[in-house]
Amino acid sequence: MAKPKKTPRPKAETPKGFRDYFGAEVTQRAEMLSKIAAVYHRYGFDALESSGVETVEALGKFLPDVDRPNEGVFAWQEDADSDKPGDWLALRYDLTAPLARVYAQHQNDLPKPYRRYAMGPVWRNEKPGPGRFRQFYQCDADTVGSGSVAADAEICAMLADCLEEVGIERGDYIVRVNNRKVLNGILDKVADRVFRVDPIDGDSEVIEKSIGVGKSALHSIADDIMRTLDKLDKVGVVGVVELLTDGRQDASGAFIPGLKIPPIAVEGLVKFLNAKAASNSVTISNLREVVKGSKQGEEGVDELEQIADLLDAQGYGPDRIVIDPSVVRGLGYYTGPVFEAELTFEIQDEKGRTRNFGSVAGGGRYDDLVKRFTGQEVPATGVSIGVDRLLAALDAKGRLDKTADGPVVVTVMDKARMADYQGMVADLRQAGIRAEVYLGNPKNIGNQLKYADKRGSAVAIIQGADEHEKGVVQIKDLILGAKIAENATHEEWKDLTNQYEVPLDQMVAKVLEILALYR
Known part of the structure; x- marks a missing residue:
């Protein structure tokens, strides 16, 4: 008779793309x-x-x-x-x-x-x-x-x-603001210029064939244009121009096809990208010149000017929030103003290369989302902050508090006296102190102290038969003990102590005194 097959044990592993947090x-x-x-x-x-x-x-x-x-x-x-x-x-x-x-x-x-x-x-x-x-x-x-x-x-x-x-300090971040309407205005201007019938330069039919769309459909490649403009920080203005026109070779030598937009149209897009100046007012003035003649574009610039004025009235100047035409990520989704928070400090990536940390939040105005349900346009604006990205940024800057905040561990010297130990831990908890009684095998005090170290505990409390008879407890400062063991010479070690004997009714006060040293 064949033996029944054993059910294979499941693998103890997180699914790909997920992780556990401790x-x-x-x-x-x-x-x-x-x-x-x-x-x-x-x-x-x-x-x-x-x-x-x-x-x-x-x-x-x-x-x-x-x-x-x-x-x-x-x-x-x-x-x-x-x-x-x-x-x-x-x-x-x-x-x-x-x-x-x-x-x-x-x-x-x-x-x-x-x-x-x-x-x-x-x-x-x-x-x-x-x-x-x-x-x-x-x-x-x-x-x-x-x-x-x-x-x-x-x-x-x-x-x-x-x-x-x-905890992100001023000077380590910038909130950048743009407007989808401004880019739409640029596209309007581009369309007017590209498809203007000119007896010398040719007619719109020739240009339609060159870029694959007619004047009425130029906005259909807006998303492609925005994705290309978004590469400004990676490939620079020259690289963006190549990608908008005939294409370019990347660092690996691979050829990336361009959008085949005529150079006469690219000129307006480059002016748009280069409109940013040292002050919001000058940037707005430059944008106004670039979109001049486009009703939608001028409306977008007016909105940016109002936003800058409102922020300035509240004390939010260009040291924190700037008008920046290079913000194009997400413009295909948004209908008006769009904003992005970027951390400006440098970090080392996993390959040891220096780079800016980058974006940690983004948002903007989206007036069409609710319309899917109601049939009526409902204006809306908002922002989304990437919490995990922010935590990684603070960690990279050394601003996350990684000080151990483990519980005070009350060790067990006599299992028959568990009620006494539970009474001690109750007193600590009532004083607002995180505390626990060791619930493993209490046979070895060394193992109990190792457990406390693994928990990141600052303090361990010991009361054996002698201490119980005298009405005292031994309180070990584990953090100081680790420093003594690491840095002190043998002679210094004999003169230093991280263990204190105190009356039981003074236990809570002494623990609070020690914890205050590390907070």
Whole structure:
């Protein structure tokens, strides 16, 4: 008779693109979220906790094909094997799409404008990479129902306050602001110039063939143009011009095809990129000249000027918030002002190369999202902060508090006296001290102290039979003990002590005294 096959044991490993977070990491994130939430709350935003699962239809970006939704989300179909399959559901990929659904569903019960903040994990079914995970935290704040640029300016000011609240010093960050309408104005000007019928230079039909679109469809390649402009910091102006026109060879020698836009059109785009000046007022003046004649472009510049004036009135100058035409990331999604927070200090990457840390937050005005549900345009603006990116930035700058905050460990010298030890730990906890009784095998005091070290404990408490009889406890300062062991000579070691005998009724006071040295 054949032996039954053993059920294979599951592998104890995290799925690809995910990771586990322990002790200090979880605490650090919770503290950061608390600080950001305090700023949001101070600005008058209310908390919202929406479902982590939405229908794919509500998410909007990703729609199901015959078998499964497109890549980008983690999705499944309810009762997929039944005669009547249910809805496609997906883990949320951001916190903005759920907000649009919530607002459309509950708009009659919500104040207008509706100001909310939300924090929590989101999931992306994308290829993971170094520092890029499929689950990560976002921290959003949005105003829905206000078309005033004052709402956009407020988001920028709040973003700057959040960065400083969590420990990013002024001078180590900049909030950059642009406007989708300005770029649309540039495209209008480009179209007018490219497709102007000229008996000498040729007609629009020739140019249509050269770039593959006609005048009315030039905006259809706007996303491609924006993605190209977004490479400015990587390839410079010359590289951007090559990518807009005939193409270029990258560092590896591979040829990247260009967009085949005529040089006469590229001229306006380059002026747009080069409009940034030392002051917001000069940048705005340069942009106004570039979009002159485009109604939409001029409207966008007016909005940027209003935002700069509103921020200046609140004390947010160009040392913190600047008007910057090079901000093009996300402009395909946004309908008006767009903002991005960038950390300006340098770090060493995993290959030892020096580079700027880069963006940690972004947002802008999106007036079309709620319209998907209601059929009516609802103005909205907001920002999303990448909490994990911020934590990594603070770690790179050495600004994360990694001091051990382990519990005070009450060791067990006599299992029969467990009630006494529990009484000690209760006294410590009632004084607000994090504390625990050792619950492993108490046979060896050395192992108990090793446990305390592994927990990152600053203090261990010992009471054997002799101490119990005298009504005292031994209190070991573990941090000082480690320093003595590491640095002191043998002669110094004999004269130094990290252990104190105190009466039991003075235990709490002595522990507080020691802990105060390390906080």
